[in-house]
Amino acid sequence: MTREPLPSFGRLSGVRKVFDRRNDSPLVAIEDVSFDIAQGQLISLLGPSGCGKTTVLRILAGLTEATSGTVEIRGRPVTGAQRDFGVAFQAPTLMPWRSIIENVLFPMEVQGRKDGAARDRARELLKLVGLEGFEQVYPKQLSGGMQQRAALCRALIHEPTLLLMDEPFGALDELTRMEMNDLLLDIRRLTKATVLFVTHSISEAVYLSDVVLVFSKRPARIALRLEIDIPYPRSINVRYSEHFNRLEQQASIALGVNR
Amino acid sequence: MSGQNISRIVYPAIGILLIVLAWQAYIVAFRVPVVVMPPPTKVMSALAADWRLLLVESWTTFVECVYGFALAVIVGILIAVMVTASRGLSLMFYPILIATQSIPKVAIAPLVLVWFGTGIESKIAIAFIVAFFPMVVDTATGLRATPEDLLDLARSLKCTRWQIFWKIQVPSALPFIFSGAKVAVTLAVIGAVIGEFVGSDSGLGNLVLSANAQVNLPLVWAALVFLSILGMMLYAATVVAERILTPWVESASQ
Numbered sequence A: 001m002t003r004e005p006l007p008s009f010g011r012l013s014g015v016r017k018v019f020d021r022r023n024d025s026p027l028v029a030i031e032d033v034s035f036d037i038a039q040g041q042l043i044s045l046l047g048p049s050g051c052g053k054t055t056v057l058r059i060l061a062g063l064t065e066a067t068s069g070t071v072e073i074r075g076r077p078v079t080g081a082q083r084d085f086g087v088a089f090q091a092p093t094l095m096p097w098r099s100i101i102e103n104v105l106f107p108m109e110v111q112g113r114k115d116g117a118a119r120d121r122a123r124e125l126l127k128l129v130g131l132e133g134f135e136q137v138y139p140k141q142l143s144g145g146m147q148q149r150a151a152l153c154r155a156l157i158h159e160p161t162l163l164l165m166d167e168p169f170g171a172l173d174e175l176t177r178m179e180m181n182d183l184l185l186d187i188r189r190l191t192k193a194t195v196l197f198v199t200h201s202i203s204e205a206v207y208l209s210d211v212v213l214v215f216s217k218r219p220a221r222i223a224l225r226l227e228i229d230i231p232y233p234r235s236i237n238v239r240y241s242e243h244f245n246r247l248e249q250q251a252s253i254a255l256g257v258n259r
Numbered sequence B: 001m002s003g004q005n006i007s008r009i010v011y012p013a014i015g016i017l018l019i020v021l022a023w024q025a026y027i028v029a030f031r032v033p034v035v036v037m038p039p040p041t042k043v044m045s046a047l048a049a050d051w052r053l054l055l056v057e058s059w060t061t062f063v064e065c066v067y068g069f070a071l072a073v074i075v076g077i078l079i080a081v082m083v084t085a086s087r088g089l090s091l092m093f094y095p096i097l098i099a100t101q102s103i104p105k106v107a108i109a110p111l112v113l114v115w116f117g118t119g120i121e122s123k124i125a126i127a128f129i130v131a132f133f134p135m136v137v138d139t140a141t142g143l144r145a146t147p148e149d150l151l152d153l154a155r156s157l158k159c160t161r162w163q164i165f166w167k168i169q170v171p172s173a174l175p176f177i178f179s180g181a182k183v184a185v186t187l188a189v190i191g192a193v194i195g196e197f198v199g200s201d202s203g204l205g206n207l208v209l210s211a212n213a214q215v216n217l218p219l220v221w222a223a224l225v226f227l228s229i230l231g232m233m234l235y236a237a238t239v240v241a242e243r244i245l246t247p248w249v250e251s252a253s254q
Helices: A053-061 A100-104 A106-110 A116-128 A144-156 A174-191 A202-208 A236-240 A242-255 B003-030 B040-085 B087-100 B105-116 B120-144 B148-156 B161-198 B204-213 B217-245 B247-253
Strands: A008-019 A027-038 A042-046 A068-073 A085-088 A162-166 A194-199 A211-215 A222-227
Touching: A008 A053, A027 A053, A027 A068, A027 A194, A027 A222, A042 A053, A042 A202, A053 A085, A053 A162, A053 A194, A085 A144, A085 B148, A100 A106, A100 A116, A100 A144, A106 B161, A116 A144, A116 A174, A144 A162, A144 A174, A174 A194, A174 A202, A194 A202, A202 A236, A202 A242, A211 A242, A222 A242, A236 A242, B003 B040, B040 B087, B040 B120, B040 B161, B040 B204, B040 B217, B105 B120, B105 B161, B120 B161, B148 B161, B161 B204, B161 B217, B204 B217, B217 B247
Parallel strands: A042 A194, A042 A211, A085 A162, A162 A194
Antiparallel strands: A008 A027, A008 A068, A211 A222
């Protein structure tokens, strides 16, 4: 597969985040993080737990304000949440009082676009993630993995240009997680959305991404930018190739695991 | 009807029957005079003879309870919304609200009678005063307990404050609101009867007092039976409303 240079989607420059703490010195969560996001790329932010990679994502989602530095999307500086972004959180974060389809439709409802077409799309997405027939049940009647799939549909319902995912599969068992990885790649192929994916799993990051940004321990800095030159579509066999292992090794060295 | 539902009716019925039998046996065995405690047979004949009167008086008390409870729900929720929406209001009035709760409601009742007269209004007011506090506390707790991750979701979608309130805070507080309402509805019955005791010419509370003054103990007990049925019906109605309005809570426990 030959790659043409992709048009730019956005850029973070010199982003720094300091949390003020009561009765303690300020906590530097992120120290000078800059990277480019190309249109349609899937970029993983890989780092140890608590390193501040989630904070980077939250800044992009408009849930946390950067102390300094800028975030530019399509050439314009952004602050605050964007309606054309979709966010998938660590927990499914479904509303227990809404049926699955009503949860998926929530972003459309908020934007006043909950029409027949939106319903059709919600049904399509649920079918795509294997939740056909579960439209009318309450979230508590589903397993954790199924809830996370529904949450993924909700993040996609308004056809976001940027999908922000914060360790969405972290709480799932290994097998479900690998299934969800393939599902994400399918979705990404179909929607062509740009994806930023936070994870602490090396193999997940390498398997999914065009680019893996390896973060250092707190305060977060980018220790390594790793291009994953394995062509899509990727399948389970890729995980056992020598090249894949070498990429994993490079990432783990950057993480400071191999010494 | 499932076996579980049948046992829910059969077991309490057996329990009541056993207590009534024990009561009758005790009174016969120890020759307890009717003025001290009437036997179940006399209470039942009072129920049979005076059911029309009992129903009429029940209706009065029922209306007082329903209005008092409805006011407690509406005002209680409004106060809870105000104290949770504004930190200033909360700091200003919440401690005073809690302080007023240490005053025994019976002590306020004569004042309420002075303000509202001996008609139904004073009973509604007392039922309201007794019942509204748990509504405030539980609703405020529910509104404050909105899961942080749902608020994050709402912010990421740029929900307006109004949308956050109606689409997230209120539904997530609903189970709390209902647990407050279940306490409030039983308190409303107590409040209405306090009001009738302090001054009235109708209602089950009034009937208890007047029958007692005429040493008609079986009628006193019959009125108590009606009061207890009234309380249970109001509670059951609240539970039914809870099941209808918060169906997800039930489905979670299945």
